[in-house]
Amino acid sequence: MRRNWKYLCLILIPAWSTIILFVVWIITKQAKLMYVLGFSLGVLIACLMMMILSLFIRRKGLKECHFDERQLKSRGDCFCVSFFVLLGSLFLDGILRLLLEYEWSSYIVGVTTCGMLSIGVFACLAIVKDAYTSIGENKLRFGIFLGCFGVFDIIIGIINSIRSGFLEEGKVGIPFINIFSGIVIFFIAILLFIKTQMMKKNEEMNDEKFETEIC
Numbered sequence: 001m002r003r004n005w006k007y008l009c010l011i012l013i014p015a016w017s018t019i020i021l022f023v024v025w026i027i028t029k030q031a032k033l034m035y036v037l038g039f040s041l042g043v044l045i046a047c048l049m050m051m052i053l054s055l056f057i058r059r060k061g062l063k064e065c066h067f068d069e070r071q072l073k074s075r076g077d078c079f080c081v082s083f084f085v086l087l088g089s090l091f092l093d094g095i096l097r098l099l100l101e102y103e104w105s106s107y108i109v110g111v112t113t114c115g116m117l118s119i120g121v122f123a124c125l126a127i128v129k130d131a132y133t134s135i136g137e138n139k140l141r142f143g144i145f146l147g148c149f150g151v152f153d154i155i156i157g158i159i160n161s162i163r164s165g166f167l168e169e170g171k172v173g174i175p176f177i178n179i180f181s182g183i184v185i186f187f188i189a190i191l192l193f194i195k196t197q198m199m200k201k202n203e204e205m206n207d208e209k210f211e212t213e214i215c
Contacts, residue, residue, distance in 0.1 A: 082122035150186030
């Protein structure tokens with residue numbers, strides 16, 4: 001039940017944002033709002049896809065989902081590191097814009113890039129510490145889901161780059177978000193596959209040692 005509430009909140013935030021932006025666009029008819037509206041709609045669609053695929057994968061490969069004390073502690077440490085990475089990246093982005101006067105992208109692209117970078121740091125650290133997926137969760141299926149979603153996000157970014165251009169008024173545009181997010185997610189999936197294979201090899205080695213000790 002708690003997990004369903006989390007999914008509902010995840011959907012409601014971009015949904016209400018999209019509705020509000022759409023109403024404001026109808027009233028003001030500002031062309032700039034179309035970019036923000038399109039981005040918000042894309043986030044909503046991505047959240048819906050992630051919710052549906054995640055629920056499907058968990059029903060197929062997982063009945064109970066919980067983390068042990070070691071994993072919870074490790075996830076807390078990873079969250080702290082990713083939080084400081086977020087602050088540091090936002091600080092550097094601000095220095096580029098205010099002090100160096102280098103507008104490399106729009107504000108929404110910069111903030112989203114910093115957010116995805118911090119999410120990637122959290123995920124990679126959690127995978128290395130075996131705290132990204134819960135006990136009993138099918139890591140292979142979850143990795144396949146992440147890999148497919150990452151590739152899909154990259155393809156969407158490339159298509160949008162071809163249609164509307166990668167740069168907008170000399171700045172990095174919205175398609176960069178899809179491409180960068182897809183690369184981060186795909187890298188997380190690869191790291192999860194590597195970690196899964198390493199864990200399997202360690203389990204096999206431990207089983208062999210146990211059998212030799214018995215003999």
